[in-house]
Amino acid sequence: MVPNVQLMPDDGDPFYNPERYLRVVGKLNYLTMTRPDIAYAVSVVSQFTSAPTIKHWAALEHILCYxxxxxxxxxxxxxxxxxxIECFSDADWVGSKFDRRSTTVYCVFFGGNLVAWKSKKQSVVSRSSAESEYRAMAQAT
Structure with a gap:
């Protein structure tokens, strides 16, 4: 993802081929099984599959170029x-400016090899960064 760029639901003109957008996002979702480095970026662009815009498509192209x-x-x-067994977790407090929810991210290593990972928006709005970090830690555990 391009740093410090927040994608919003109504970010400009609608994309001319939403079916194509949906197909590419689906293929990238499948690819995240072996490429966890793109998991967060794919989760962000997959939030806009119902009504993608040209700006959302540009973010998708950025992932494909990467x-x-x-x-x-x-x-x-x-x-x-x-x-x-080692586990690392993190959360970005109020990561989404649209709905003010944080994103939980964690990865689990067994014997030094990555075996599980997740990046997901939290179901509630956290009141502090400590609360969002605690929710991420609890989810990872």
């Missing part, structure tokens, strides 16, 4: 010499 320039970035599993 994928074209970074073809070797995928998940690779190998032995790290241990079998510890």
């Amino acid at each position: 994928l074209k320039k970074a073809p070797g970035l995928g998940i690779l599993y190998n032995s790290q010499g241990h079998t510890r």
Whole structure:
């Protein structure tokens, strides 16, 4: 995603081919299984599948350009010499200016290899950054 760009539901002119937008977003959603580096960006553009605009399509093209320039970035599993389970979580407080909800992100490693990850908007509006971080930690646990 382009840093500091907030996509909104009514961001300009409607995209001329919403079915194409929906197909590309669906394919990218499938690709996030092996490319977690695009999971957040895909979750953002997938929020606008009902009424995409030209600005939303531009953000989608930005993801496709990134994928074209970074073809070797995928998940690779190998032995790290241990079998510890590690989990990392984060939240962006009021990440969405549209509905004021935070986004929870976490990833779980087993033996140094990524086995689970998630990026999802929280179901409620948090009153503080500590509350949104606590919700992210509880979700990850």
